[in-house]
Amino acid sequence: MSLLSCKDIGISFGGLKAVDGFSIDINQKELVGxxxxxxxxKTTIFNMMTGVxxxxxxxxxxxxxxxxxxxxxxxxxxxxxxxxxxxRLFRDLTVIDNVKIALHHEIDYGLxxxxxxxxxxxxxxxxxxxxxxxxxxxxxxxxxxxxxAKNLPYxxxxxxxxxxxxxxxxxxxxxxxxxxxMNPQETQExxxxxxxxxxxxxxxxxxxxxxxxxxMGICERLIVIDYGKIIAKGTPDEIRSNExxxxxxxxx
Amino acid sequence: xxxxxxxxxxNISLILSVYVILFVLIKLKVINRYYEGIMIACLINVIxxxxxxxxxxxxxxLALGHAGFMAVGAYTAAIVxxxxxxxxxxxxxxxxxxxxxxxxxxxxxxxxxxxxxxxxYLAIITLGFGEIIRVMLFNLDITGGxxxxxxxPKLAGFNVVFWVCVLVVAILYAVTHxxxxxxxxxxxxxxxxxxxxxxxxxxYKLLGFVLxxxxxxxxxxxxxxxxxxLDPKTFNFMRSVEILVIVVLGGMGSLTGSxxxxxxxxxxxxxxxxxxxxxxxxxxxLLIVMMIFKPGGILGQREFSVQGLLKRLKKPVVEGxxx
Numbered sequence: 001m002s003l004l005s006c007k008d009i010g011i012s013f014g015g016l017k018a019v020d021g022f023s024i025d026i027n028q029k030e031l032v033g034x035x036x037x038x039x040x041x042k043t044t045i046f047n048m049m050t051g052v053x054x055x056x057x058x059x060x061x062x063x064x065x066x067x068x069x070x071x072x073x074x075x076x077x078x079x080x081x082x083x084x085x086x087x088r089l090f091r092d093l094t095v096i097d098n099v100k101i102a103l104h105h106e107i108d109y110g111l112x113x114x115x116x117x118x119x120x121x122x123x124x125x126x127x128x129x130x131x132x133x134x135x136x137x138x139x140x141x142x143x144x145x146x147x148x149a150k151n152l153p154y155x156x157x158x159x160x161x162x163x164x165x166x167x168x169x170x171x172x173x174x175x176x177x178x179x180x181x182m183n184p185q186e187t188q189e190x191x192x193x194x195x196x197x198x199x200x201x202x203x204x205x206x207x208x209x210x211x212x213x214x215x216m217g218i219c220e221r222l223i224v225i226d227y228g229k230i231i232a233k234g235t236p237d238e239i240r241s242n243e244x245x246x247x248x249x250x251x252x
Numbered sequence: 253x254x255x256x257x258x259x260x261x262x263n264i265s266l267i268l269s270v271y272v273i274l275f276v277l278i279k280l281k282v283i284n285r286y287y288e289g290i291m292i293a294c295l296i297n298v299i300x301x302x303x304x305x306x307x308x309x310x311x312x313x314l315a316l317g318h319a320g321f322m323a324v325g326a327y328t329a330a331i332v333x334x335x336x337x338x339x340x341x342x343x344x345x346x347x348x349x350x351x352x353x354x355x356x357x358x359x360x361x362x363x364x365x366x367x368x369x370x371x372x373y374l375a376i377i378t379l380g381f382g383e384i385i386r387v388m389l390f391n392l393d394i395t396g397g398x399x400x401x402x403x404x405p406k407l408a409g410f411n412v413v414f415w416v417c418v419l420v421v422a423i424l425y426a427v428t429h430x431x432x433x434x435x436x437x438x439x440x441x442x443x444x445x446x447x448x449x450x451x452x453x454x455x456y457k458l459l460g461f462v463l464x465x466x467x468x469x470x471x472x473x474x475x476x477x478x479x480x481x482l483d484p485k486t487f488n489f490m491r492s493v494e495i496l497v498i499v500v501l502g503g504m505g506s507l508t509g510s511x512x513x514x515x516x517x518x519x520x521x522x523x524x525x526x527x528x529x530x531x532x533x534x535x536x537x538l539l540i541v542m543m544i545f546k547p548g549g550i551l552g553q554r555e556f557s558v559q560g561l562l563k564r565l566k567k568p569v570v571e572g573x574x575x
Contacts, residue, residue, distance in 0.1 A: 050448065076450035084448070090441035092505075092553060093434075100431070101438045102449040107431045111459070114430030115423055121430070128431075168450050 002027050003204050004080065004172050009048055009058030010228075018044045019228040022058075026172060030204045031194070033219035035212070035239075037248055041228040042208045043085055046176050050082050051075045063171065077105060079171035083161045085180060085208075091150035095141065095160060098149050099132040102167035106131070132167065138200070139163045139193070155186045159193065166197065172204040173197065179211045187211060191218050212249075216240065224248070262558050267418055278410060288410055290522055295417040296475050297514040301498040302424050302507050303467035308496065309504035309553075310428055311460035312440030313367070314375040317382030318468050319491035323484070324358050324385060325351035325469025326476040327395050330404045333477065344407040348416065348473040355469025359462040367457040370443060374461075382492055389484035400483040401476075408477035416474060420467050425507055427463065436460045437505070501542060503549030508556035513549070 002025035010020045019041040026032050034042050047053040049060060051072040060067050067075050090098050100107075107128045109120050136142045139159045144152060149160060158178055165173055175194070179187045191214055198205050209215045215222060216236045224232040224239060226248040232239055239245055274291070277283045283291070300322060307315045329351030333343055358381070366377040389395045396402065427433050435456045438446040447453050476482055494517075502513030520538070524531045542550075554560075 052444070071452070072447040073450045073452050076448065082448055084445070088442045088445035088448070090438050090445065092441055093437060097434055097437075101434050101446070101451065104431055104435055105450055109431070111427070111430075111432055114432055115426045117426060124431075164449060 003030075004049070004060075004062050004206070006045075006049070006060045007058050009045075009055040009060060011044060011048060011053055011056050017228055019048070019055075019225075022225070022228070022230060024223060026204050026206055028171075028204055029198060029202055031198055031207070031218060031220050032205070033207045033209060033215035033222045034225070035209055035215055035222060036225040036231075040225045040248075042225065043176055044228075045225075046082060046174055046208060049075075049174060050080060076168050076170070079169075080174060081165035081168045081170035081172075082174040083158075083165050083176055083178060085176040087157050087161055089149040089157055089161060089164070092148060094146050095149055095152065096129070096132050096136065096145040098160060098164050099135055099167045100128050102164045103128050103131060106169070135163050135167055155182060155189070158182070158190070162193070162197070166201060170203060172206060175205065175207045177208050177210060179209060179214050187214055190214070194218060259557070259559070266558065271414055274410070274414070290519060292408075292410060292413050292478055294515045294518040295413045296471050296478070297495070297498060297518050298511050299417050299420050299471035299474070300468055300495045301502065301510040301514040302421055303464045303471065304495050305499045305502070305504065305507060305510045306424055306428070306436070306467075307461050307464035308499055309506070309510075310433065310440060311436050311457060311464075313457065313461060314372060315378045315461070315464065316375050316489070316492050316496065317378030317380075317385075318464075318495045319487045319489070320378070320382035320385040321355040321358060321465040321468035322472035322475065322491070323389060323487035325355040325472030326482055326487075327351075327389065327401060327472075328354035328469070329473030330401055330476040330482060331394065333405055333407065334403070339405070341407065341412060343405075344412060344473075344477055347407075347477070348470050351473035351476075352466040352469040355472065356462045356466035359465030360458065363458050363461045363465075367461060368454055378492075379489070382487075382489060386484055386487055389487065395484070396482075398484065400481055402481050404476055404480045404482070406477065406480045408474050413474050413478065416470065420470060421507060421511065424463075424467070428507065432456065432459065440505075497539065501539065501549055503551040503553060505553040506549065506551040506555055509549055509551030509554075512551070512556070 004026040006022055006024045008021050008023055010022065011018050022045055034045065036042050044053065048055045051067065051070050051074070055068060062075070062078050062080055065078065067078060090101060107124045109124050113120050133142055133145065136145055141156060141159060141163070144156065149157065152160060162175070162178065178194070179190055182190060194205060194207070195218055197203070207215065207219060219236060222234065222236055222239045223230060224245050231244045231248060232242045274283070278288055300318060304315065304318045307313055329347040332347045332350050336343065362377055362381050366374040390398050435446070435451045436459070438451055439453050439456060443453055498513045498517050499510055501517065502509030502511070521531060521535060524534050527534060
């Protein structure tokens with residue numbers, strides 16, 4: 001059974017049909033790319049998968065349970081974490097606090113325990129500290145732990161956002177244009193990171209991307225959409241020679 | 253662990269020494285009734301400002317009705333004391349808690365509709381709430397109408413106010429340094445991102461706002477039992493703004509900043525009394541200058557700590573290579 005599956009989802013904004021009849025099945029540990037020209041509806045699909053938008057048609061299932069109508073924070077707990085196209089970090093908080101906030105549900109104490117600062121508080125906070133540091137270590141960012149997130153260089157901010165998403169312990173990670181604004185070297189580094197995440201955390205990754213090199217390089221399967229509809233599916237090689245895709249990207 | 257204990261010891265001894273010094277000065281009559289009154293006003297403003305800071309500075313929701321919550325707490329606590337009539341500090345504490353709960357309940361009532369929405373709705377709703385409370389106080393029989401509520405037993409003196417203030421600040425500090433506090437701050441930083449990492453934002457917005465209302469109610473209760481007379485005119489919009497000014501000046505997201513600003517801005521108008529009619533002019537000019545040169549407030553988002561201060565004082569010596 002697939003991990004994340006969308007069945008014929010669609011959404012309209014007023015009279016505009018932004019996404020229409022979109023279906024996808026993502027299996028465990030799969031690396032899938034979602035590509036398409038500007039305004040094709042890629043981020044809208046992400047927003048429906050994470051509960052930001054409510055699809056007007058169709059059904060989305062995560063691990064066999066429907067997530068349509070659930071709040072974003074519930075969907076995260078069910079196992080779908082995401083990053084954003086325009087980085088959304090907690091800019092004025094430290095790097096480690098950014099990660100700890102995502103560990104929120106793993107830290108086990110109530111409001112009063114937090115005020116009284118007993119043993120339970122100490123233990124839970126220490127555990128969170130260790131876990132957060134481990135995650136930062138994986139991304140080679142432990143030396144930045146006490147810095148404010150906004151002071152990180154751009155590439156590191158992207159990485160921190162991914163680390164933060166991983167802290168929620170997801171089954172599927174949705175990355176919205178992770179390579180946007182990166183130079184070729186940073187992009188290469190990012191490709192390695194994404195590969196590593198999939199292997200290390202054993203999770204599925206769905207990737208939105210503009211950069212054809214990136215998606216062609218690492219995705220096992222690609223889905224191409226244009227004007228809110230799927231125009232092609234298949235392996236990178238199939239997509240590369242697909243005339244409809246070439247038409248959508250280059251104009252026919 | 254030891255670091256934590258060391259900080260605790262430093263803080264407790266600091267608070268105790270401040271208390272002992274003030275206590276002795278009062279007993280020796282070096283601090284007269286007038287100065288003691290200003291001191292208590294400072295402490296009550298500290299409670300109000302730090303609690304508002306939780307909602308506005310840490311949670312990032314602009315609230316313009318803090319005087320309203322203060323009024324609810326003040327009147328509720330006063331009425332409880334007047335009807336129950338158990339003498340002593342125990343009565344005061346019970347009244348304060350009930351006053352706080354009443355204010356917190358008001359916070360829930362207006363928080364639920366306002367905080368479900370994103371944006372500045374809360375500012376407008378709390379603004380309206382503050383005015384409604386004031387008008388109600390003028391017109392209800394139980395609150396004494398425009399004549400105000402009189403004959404409240406004077407149960408709050410310097411001692412009680414000081415320790416309640418310490419307790420409130422300590423609780424607020426603990427809250428802001430817990431996982432709940434981190435969740436609250438994440439909402440200020442980016443509400444969409446907070447939801448995307450699993451923070452139930454509506455709950456935590458409500459928590460931050462209701463806690464702020466609760467402690468404003470406690471502050472109001474203290475005020476009632478110190479003044480012994482409540483006048484509805486004192487809980488007007490300008491009072492809310494005054495508290496907000498303290499928070500902004502001290503630094504949004506800094507409890508110690510709020511404490512410093514609360515003390516400063518309570519003393520300042522009194523200190524400027526000799527300038528009589530130019531008093532407000534100077535007060536405003538000072539605020540403008542402050543905001544131009546330090547727009548983030550006195551402490552920004554940092555917290556003042558003795559160790560941090562020592563570190564700062566030591567630093568230039570090390571860098572300069574002297575000694």
